[in-house]
Amino acid sequence: MEQPAKKRSFISPRTGTILGIIVIALAVFGVLRSGPHEVEHDSLFAPPPPPTVVVTNPVSSTDLHQKYNYNGVNITFTRAEMASKFSDDFKPGGTYVVRVSLNTTNNNKDTIGVDYVSLTRLILPTGQSIKGKVASISAAVYPGKPQSGYIDFPVNDKVDLSQIKLQFNKTILA
Template sequence: MEQPAKKRLHISHRTGTILGLVVIALAVISVLYSGPHEVEHDSLFAAPPTPTVVVTNPVASTNLHQTYDYNGVHIVFTKAEMASKFSDDFKHGGNYVVRISLNTTNNNQDTIGVDYFNLTRLILPSGQSVQGKVASINAAVYPGKPQSGYVDFPVNDKIDLSQIKLQFNKTVLQ
């Protein structure tokens, strides 16, 4: 008994080429439409680019020269700024934000944890103590790795930044 011959689909060379181009075009469109899934970097080992912070309605700015040593970590509070909003601040509180910038250096051999958010308070000219709403600085302070960041404080009214005080770990800084 003979087997019936299998039917083969014959596609012309032109039709095959068109079909191939359509498949490639769909693949390219799918990749472009989905976009990159990660931030692109200039180098494999480079840090991601830091976005530019936009300050809305800047009110005041003053330099600070207050320091505190916490468990071998030297903390320097460098600047106070007040504005309606900072673009990298996603937590809303009062009508204004007071941003306190700081730098740290760990003088220990071990990594030290510093809870900047809960340890730092802003003392307003009225004497009111305000807890921060966000801290950008990493709580882990590595030996020999200085870092910078800020703590933001919500306030309802404009204040004189030259009259503020900082409290760190229950100590009012002078």
């Protein structure tokens, strides 16, 4: 009986192993090279500074002193600003944006969830109620951890901010 002829490989097993190691080394080098940049490493030790917000066509602003206690969370609305656009607003809605800034403090022992967008309404001088479109403030309010942020409201016409009211959880704030 005749034995079948052995097929000859194009490369030797030793050469194949060396080529495999080189390919793996190149892949590891590529992954490490494409990892976080030097600036991002610094963020492990300190948070990066917040980006500067650019306001396009600022119209007006006013200070607010409206407070509400929601399930032990003190919410203070501090300022209203109107502009055509804010650079950190990625959900355009109306011709203008009214941005309402707020601060919160949780006096509870437990974390409280607050859905700012669905609970807050902007009441225009005409009586029209406008729902917020986006909030920058976290819905999770941790005990003893104050936070600040804003809620954006889309409007189609310029508004006299000194005449606006806020409604939170169906209560109109004074």
